[in-house]
Amino acid sequence: MSRILVAEDEPHILLLIQRKLESAGYEVIPSTNGEDAMKLALSDKPDLLLLDIMLPGCEGLEICRVVKATYGHQAPPVILLSALGQQIDVEAGMAAGADDYIIKPFSPRQLLERVQSALYG
């Protein structure tokens, strides 16, 4: 069973993601701020990271960069999550090494599909 780190400061959205992923059989490591998420990402090595871009403490992009740099070829896939729908943000996300980018608002089913394709893709 894959373990997914979800970092999202909005508790309702975190709950939404958690429920959807858990109902599909994944284990979710929840986190509501950037510093915790960074620690968890480095200590627990989840199988996938789902990171909000704008997190208090430490931005999702930064966590993504550190994770990709630390684990190198073995780095888990990272999906960024943000309400910033502009092309330039997508490019910044991809430049930080993210594997995918989901724009809020999203449909939970779409989110699950993207997670699955990032994991088994």
Add this chain to the structure above:
Amino acid sequence: MSSLYAHPIPDAIKDTDWRVFHHLAELSAAGSPIWDQLTVLRRHLNADILTISGPDEPLPNAARQVIVPLTYGERYLGQVCLALSPGASSEEMAARLAFFAPVFALALAGEQTPDMTETQEMRLYQATQEERDRLEAVLEATNDAILMIGTDGLLVTATLQFEAFFSIPRYEVLGCNINVLAERIEAQPGLPAGMADMLRVLADNHTESVGGEFEVTEPKRRVLAWYSLPVHSQAGLLLGRMFAFRDATRERELDRMKTEFVTLVSHELRTPLTSVKGFSDLILEGDFESLEDDVREYLRIIALNADRLIALINDILDITRIESDRIELHPTRCPMQDVIEQVAVCLQPLLDEHQHRLVMEIEPQLPASWADHSRMVQVVSNLLSNAIKYTLQPGVITVQASYIEAASDLPSGAPHDVILPCVLIGVQDTGLGISEEDQGYLFQRFYRAKDVEVRMVGGTGLGLMIVKSFVEMHGGKVWLKSALGEGSTFWFTVPVVEGKNPPRDKDAGV
């Protein structure tokens, strides 16, 4: 003695002659004696002798001279005589002299009118002076910086605001040649590099009206909107060129604040909407078998309206960016058939819901355009979803795409200035149609057709404005053909950079 009486129409008047002509006219208007004007002209024409004589007075005695009669109305006032220097062309000099003659004729005619009494003259002088003071006071009080350059290239007016905007004291430049001002501007820190050249270039231009905007950083950061145009007296005489600079700093600041506000609000709206939409979807997508039919229906309505709100926020964001010129295109080699196919796949659920049939008539091997793929997707998606939404009964929606090389191949009603060659895309529906009255306003923001049935369909009135903006940003055109009850066809073009046989393929030996 060879004399030439001539009154030819000068066909090519030198620029310098024009300037001197206006200068003389100004001297004359200012009441300077006719001999002063004669001196100016004599120097300009490089002549030793230039005289004016009355009808009965003898002509000067020179080896070669040209004589131009001075007439005013039916009256013969005398003649102006110019002694030709050796080698000078008599025809050319006669033509040039004839060009200047009206100034002297006018001055002579003025001198010959009976004198005014001294009191009359005094009153006239006072009235003129008062009018002049009033105008000056108005100019000084305006918030715009105004410059006026006379036809002789001298700076004749500079208002108080000019000092405030550019921190150049007026006394340093007033009455000086425009080049002095230009050099002074170049030496002044905080002014844009091109400003001096702009003044120089325009000072010699007596026809064009131009304008723009630039930023100065000293003495204060300001955005200045400017315009410049030639000014004429009521009699039509060219007086020179005026420049006006207006402080547009606050306007720009407000624009920026509006954009930031809209962006922030839109962003903050997305977060709660994510929860609304997410949780209703979670229930609808989940295995909640127990859900009662009406509860499921209500949830579907909640989700649907959340979707509408999201679309509205996205549209408002786009409009805000369009209005503040912040849309950045990321053009790539963009095959339009890929765009159309992508949109068709995305909108399949909406098509199914309305039970429409989608017909694709896409010409094979369309050349690719150089376009921003995601913007083109938005354009086609807006047009196609409109076609679906505004066709209330199950109908047929046709998407056409073809390569157009000649204007004659465009469908009727196309604008005249379509850039060719291009790819032409049409989205045709069998829906409500649009009245002629509404068609004129259709591409304006928030405009929605007046028809009640149309109003029943959800929409923001932003989609078509976005379509038009994006299409035009790509150098294309958009237009429509429609009538009430007869469906609509929306056309747009995207210029193509390569022909049907792209050179790259030839290079590769394909």
